[in-house]
Amino acid sequence: MKRFALIGNPNCGKTTLFNALTGATAYVGNWPGVTVEQRKGTYKKKNIGEAEIIDLPGIYSLSPYTPEEVISRNFILDENPDLVINVIDATNLERNLYMTTQVLEMDVPVVIALNMMDAVSKQGVEIDVEKLSKELGVPVVPISALRNRGIEDLMKKALEVCETPRKGCSVIFGDEGKAIQKAQEVYEKAGVKNSLFHAIKALEGDELEEKTNGDVYLDARKESGLTEDDEFEVKSADLRYQYITAHYSPVRSGVPMEAKEKLSISDKIDKVLTNRWAGLPIFLAVILIVFALTFSEDLFFLRRGGVFFEHSSFEGTLFEGMIWTATEIDPDTGKYIAGGINSPGVILANFVNSFNGVGDLPAGYTGWGGIARSIEQLFAEVWHSPEWLVGLVNAIFADGFFAVIGFLPQIVVLFLFFSILEDSGYMARVAFIFDRIFRGVGLSGRAFIPMLMGYGCGVPAMINTRTLNTDKERIKTIRVISFFTCGAKATMLSAVAGVMASHFKINAVAISYFFYIFSIVLAVAAVVLMHWTTQREKVPPFVMELPSYHAPRFKSLMIHVWDKSKHYIKKAATIIILAAIVIWFGTHFSWSWQFVDPEVVGYPTTILGGISAFISPLFAPMGFGIQLGADYAWAYSLASVTGLVAKEIVPETLEVIGGMSGGTFDTFVVQSGITTGGFMAFIMFNMTTIPCFASVGTAKGELPKGKFKWTILFWLCTSYVLGILTFLIVDYVWTLAIFIPAIIGVYVGAYFYNKKKTLQEQAAE
Amino acid sequence: MESESLKLSELRPTDSAIVKAVEGEKRIRRRLLDMGITPGTEVYIRKVAPLGDPIEITIRGYELSLRKSEAESVSVEKK
Numbered sequence: 001m002k003r004f005a006l007i008g009n010p011n012c013g014k015t016t017l018f019n020a021l022t023g024a025t026a027y028v029g030n031w032p033g034v035t036v037e038q039r040k041g042t043y044k045k046k047n048i049g050e051a052e053i054i055d056l057p058g059i060y061s062l063s064p065y066t067p068e069e070v071i072s073r074n075f076i077l078d079e080n081p082d083l084v085i086n087v088i089d090a091t092n093l094e095r096n097l098y099m100t101t102q103v104l105e106m107d108v109p110v111v112i113a114l115n116m117m118d119a120v121s122k123q124g125v126e127i128d129v130e131k132l133s134k135e136l137g138v139p140v141v142p143i144s145a146l147r148n149r150g151i152e153d154l155m156k157k158a159l160e161v162c163e164t165p166r167k168g169c170s171v172i173f174g175d176e177g178k179a180i181q182k183a184q185e186v187y188e189k190a191g192v193k194n195s196l197f198h199a200i201k202a203l204e205g206d207e208l209e210e211k212t213n214g215d216v217y218l219d220a221r222k223e224s225g226l227t228e229d230d231e232f233e234v235k236s237a238d239l240r241y242q243y244i245t246a247h248y249s250p251v252r253s254g255v256p257m258e259a260k261e262k263l264s265i266s267d268k269i270d271k272v273l274t275n276r277w278a279g280l281p282i283f284l285a286v287i288l289i290v291f292a293l294t295f296s297e298d299l300f301f302l303r304r305g306g307v308f309f310e311h312s313s314f315e316g317t318l319f320e321g322m323i324w325t326a327t328e329i330d331p332d333t334g335k336y337i338a339g340g341i342n343s344p345g346v347i348l349a350n351f352v353n354s355f356n357g358v359g360d361l362p363a364g365y366t367g368w369g370g371i372a373r374s375i376e377q378l379f380a381e382v383w384h385s386p387e388w389l390v391g392l393v394n395a396i397f398a399d400g401f402f403a404v405i406g407f408l409p410q411i412v413v414l415f416l417f418f419s420i421l422e423d424s425g426y427m428a429r430v431a432f433i434f435d436r437i438f439r440g441v442g443l444s445g446r447a448f449i450p451m452l453m454g455y456g457c458g459v460p461a462m463i464n465t466r467t468l469n470t471d472k473e474r475i476k477t478i479r480v481i482s483f484f485t486c487g488a489k490a491t492m493l494s495a496v497a498g499v500m501a502s503h504f505k506i507n508a509v510a511i512s513y514f515f516y517i518f519s520i521v522l523a524v525a526a527v528v529l530m531h532w533t534t535q536r537e538k539v540p541p542f543v544m545e546l547p548s549y550h551a552p553r554f555k556s557l558m559i560h561v562w563d564k565s566k567h568y569i570k571k572a573a574t575i576i577i578l579a580a581i582v583i584w585f586g587t588h589f590s591w592s593w594q595f596v597d598p599e600v601v602g603y604p605t606t607i608l609g610g611i612s613a614f615i616s617p618l619f620a621p622m623g624f625g626i627q628l629g630a631d632y633a634w635a636y637s638l639a640s641v642t643g644l645v646a647k648e649i650v651p652e653t654l655e656v657i658g659g660m661s662g663g664t665f666d667t668f669v670v671q672s673g674i675t676t677g678g679f680m681a682f683i684m685f686n687m688t689t690i691p692c693f694a695s696v697g698t699a700k701g702e703l704p705k706g707k708f709k710w711t712i713l714f715w716l717c718t719s720y721v722l723g724i725l726t727f728l729i730v731d732y733v734w735t736l737a738i739f740i741p742a743i744i745g746v747y748v749g750a751y752f753y754n755k756k757k758t759l760q761e762q763a764a765e
Numbered sequence: 766m767e768s769e770s771l772k773l774s775e776l777r778p779t780d781s782a783i784v785k786a787v788e789g790e791k792r793i794r795r796r797l798l799d800m801g802i803t804p805g806t807e808v809y810i811r812k813v814a815p816l817g818d819p820i821e822i823t824i825r826g827y828e829l830s831l832r833k834s835e836a837e838s839v840s841v842e843k844k
Contacts, residue, residue, distance in 0.1 A: 060799050060800060061799035063795050063796075065792055065795060065796060092825075092826060094801065094825045094826065095800070095801050095825055095827060098799065098801065205791075233791075233794075233795065234794070234798060237795075237799060237803055238798070238803045238804060238805075241801060241803045241806070242803075242805075274812065274814065274821075275815070276813075277815070279814075280815055432814055432819060432821065432830045433814055433816070434816075435819050435832065436816035436818045436819070437816065439832070541796055541831075541832075541835060542830065542831065542832050542835070543793075543796050543797065543800055543829065543830075543831045543835060544829070544830050544831075545800075545827060545828065545829055545830075546821060546828040546829065546830050547828075548828070
């Protein structure tokens with residue numbers, strides 16, 4: 001089968017074309033640089049033919065300065081596709097043709113897909129396609145990827161053209177053109193394929209070219225007769241643009257009347273959204289609204305505003321508690337009073353969970369038990385399966401699969417809102433607004449979005465790092481995302497609130513707020529430390545195209561949401577089910593492979609309980625280890641281990657353990673004799689350590705090769721150190737006198753390490 | 766006409782200018798050239814980000830944002 005590569009500028013509609021060609025649902029965004037890895041698909045159509053289509057990352061040039069550029073360039077040079085389809089945004093002809101001039105230098109058949117022709121004609125501009133094709137020397141096919149127009153013509157042309165080999169040609173003439181010829185001869189003699197492309201790159205002083213063709217590179221430069229003073233690398237770009245301006249600007253005709261009007265609408269929106277004074281507050285408001293609509297159980301703050309509903313009309317129905325959060329009981333009637341309207345995200349989650357039969361069922365709920373419970377009943381009551389099998393089935397479905405699905409509604413809603421922001425072009429502006437702040441810590445403004453998403457859920461947040469510029473920037477961002485107080489961690493915080501207030505006399509609300517603020521402080525601190533030590537790099541440049549605003553398109557929103565959700569279900573569900581089985585097995589089997597009920601024999605008898613007791617000395621420096629005595633120490637270890645499945649399980653485990661002795665989570669904590677510092681350290685450790693399995697699975701998929709194990713180690717070490725610090729500082733305030741200088745010392749050391757390295761690197765250059 | 770050579774970073778919103786030369790570190794320079802900031806091109810300063818940096822310019826009919834530190838390597842002549 002023929003192989004065609006799609007290449008083009010970011011945001012030129014390349015991915016939309018890929019979807020139209022292959023029927024795939026790759027994710028398209030109004031954000032430059034959405035395709036990070038290459039994607040493959042197959043085009044198949046009767047009477048036309050078939051071909052494998054490879055979607056390469058969107059790039060502006062074939063110079064090797066970003067990973068995407070290297071991927072695209074090497075693909076064409078090394079993988080020898082049968083044809084390159086160069087997608088060009090007709091509304092931005094000049095800059096798009098700039099890369100075309102480089103693609104044409106390669107010895108490969110090329111077809112130009114002139115995209116967004118509909119948008120151009122709407123603007124009242126005409127582009128003479130035939131003239132353009134004549135000038136470029138390759139076929140040009142006008143298409144509209146979005147409206148599925150011209151696709152068949154494009155493929156017909158492509159399948160026809162790919163049969164004839166093509167020699168590269170350059171748009172650089174005159175003295176420079178002669179120099180290129182001489183350099184090309186050197187490459188020809190050396191037997192290098194794509195000699196013209198390589199020769200021009202050599203003269204441009206291209207780093208990758210120097211690395212791959214060292215000797216030939218030097219010879220070609222010498223033979224060409226050009227010197228450093230000729231500044232060919234500047235001139236080549238200049239000459240290309242000069243050529244484009246001279247030849248292709250006349251190709252366009254007509255007065256873009258409507259365009260001006262349209263532009264002004266985009267301008268007006270932009271004036272407000274990135275306004276000097278209003279820009280930041282508007283952004284904060286937007287984010288708050290998105291989170292409220294996704295996670296709030298008191299939308300519009302009605303409960304806090306003192307408005308209550310009596311919802312007796314829903315009593316006993318599926319809807320009860322789904323739309324209202326019933327938190328208070330009327331002392332006179334004994335009925336629940338709705339305490340606030342749920343957000344769409346919560347309503348959807350409740351709805352799905354009532355089908356699944358997991359999570360908190362609506363108060364007073366009398367409907368059916370849900371799928372998970374039905375499956376359990378099927379095994380237990382219909383088939384009379386042995387107890388262990390019922391337990392295992394329950395672990396797989398209730399704790400595993402349906403628990404994952406239970407998170408899905410809110411993730412989908414969050415994805416949807418962020419997709420709207422992204423598709424409309426607002427996210428690019430957010431990066432623009434916040435770049436100033438993030439540059440100081442070695443990130444670009446783009447990294448801010450995934451971090452904020454971390455307050456909702458780490459899984460979509462980590463997937464969103466795909467839009468970042470460099471590998472190191474992604475590593476840094478993915479690692480700190482797990483420090484943010486996500487929905488599950490918020491549940492954990494609210495579960496410990498009671499005992500915190502009653503026993504430790506700590507204001508629970510204050511602690512919650514503390515962790516919300518601490519998330520971002522810790523993230524910044526960790527990023528700075530990585531930026532100075534293991535993840536050193538020059539602050540990535542921020543030369544970014546700002547696409548014009550447009551109303552989000554339904555189809556692309558759905559594709560976007562589906563693409564990310566699919567990723568979540570696949571990666572997270574498999575790993576979470578596996579984890580649920582392992583934990584169930586560990587807590588239900590004794591060391592002699594006997595099936596046991598931990599609530600009868602006690603957890604320490606089980607395998608996982610035994611391991612927890614064994615590792616509990618490790619937690620001693622954090623104040624919740626072996627010092628609590630053999631009866632209690634293992635419980636906190638076990639809670640931390642089970643917390644790897646999902647953070648809500650941390651307090652739940654202690655609740656179950658407390659329940660075995662007839663108490664609750666609160667009474668267990670009190671009985672265990674844990675100190676304030678120890679308990680705070682326990683929370684701190686679980687807030688910052690290895691995140692839930694769903695996030696870990698996502699991180700493994702998203703991190704560059706070989707970085708996963710270091711990331712796990714990073715999470716473990718950070719949380720361990722933070723746990724120790726929390727324990728000691730809370731219980732022995734005077735230790736601050738040691739720790740503050742020590743922390744400052746670490747940062748000063750890292751700062752000078754970075755400085756020394758930078759100087760060394762500069763000297764080496 | 767002895768207009769002094771300015772840096773792109775020194776211009777204010779709504780200023781228009783012609784690019785004279787692109788200097789600076791190789792990597793940044795290449796990037797700026799690739800994006801169409803070449804000698805003789807007209808640039809228009811659209812705005813400055815709320816925190817004073819980066820800036821947004823219009824060049825060759827599209828919008829581009831870049832940091833002031835990057836804009837410093839572009840010398841321009843004000844129109």
